[in-house]
Amino acid sequence: KQQNSLKTIQIDVQNEFVRLPDTVKEKTDEAILTINDRYRTENKLLSVIENGSIEKLEAMQEELAIFSKLPDRIPNNPLRSRKNLAFVTNTLLRKAAEQGGVHPVYIDSISERFAIQIEKTTSIQQLSNLHDKMLYEYCETVRKLSLKYYSPVIRTAIEYIRLHLAEPLRLEAIATAVHVSPSDLSRQFKKETGQPLTSYINSLRIREALQIIRS
DSSP, X not given: OHHHHHHHHHHHHHHHHHXXXXXXXXXXXXXXXXXXXXXXXXXXXXXXXXXXOHHHHHHTHHHHGGGGGOOOSSTTOHHHHHHHHHHHHHHHHHHHHHHTTOOHHHHHHHHHHHHHHHHHOOSHHHHHHHHHHHHHHHHHHHHHHOOTTSOHHHHHHHXXXXXXXTSOOOHHHHHHHHTSOHHHHXXXXXXXXXXXXXXXXXXXXXXXHHHHHHO
């Protein structure tokens, strides 16, 4: 039975190659290499964003120039064409940030803001500047807010704390929200973060207060 299934898969794969669109068949070797480079660079960029590495992002600047050479898919409206590409980039960066362990609430706020800014741009230069800003902001967000390496319980606890920081936060309430006992949460929280839960909450509140003062 397994052999028959494999044979069927092989036949399907062969048929897929037979049905290649003419647009693919017409690609030159040079065009194929360019596409490969673009996809490789795109995947590398998304990995950099997912890991929140500002240093690696800065080191990629020359490689990222490949995206500025993409042909306009709406030839009679290059600005619209570039806006469409910017929307796609915004979506890809959003997914990379999510894979990097950032809560969707933060990502959605950033993504919505950039979507509005993209549509409001009136020149390709503005879009280019906005593109760079998007890369750095998503990367910086992952670097600051990623909870990727915490256990599910502690990750949920930290997300709960961040989203309710302006409210009274008691150990018992947080433990109820993440479905563990207060003692287990307290012990596991200190083990994974290196500090007691109350100290973590206080440090977050101090940082938020400093941010408000600075701005």
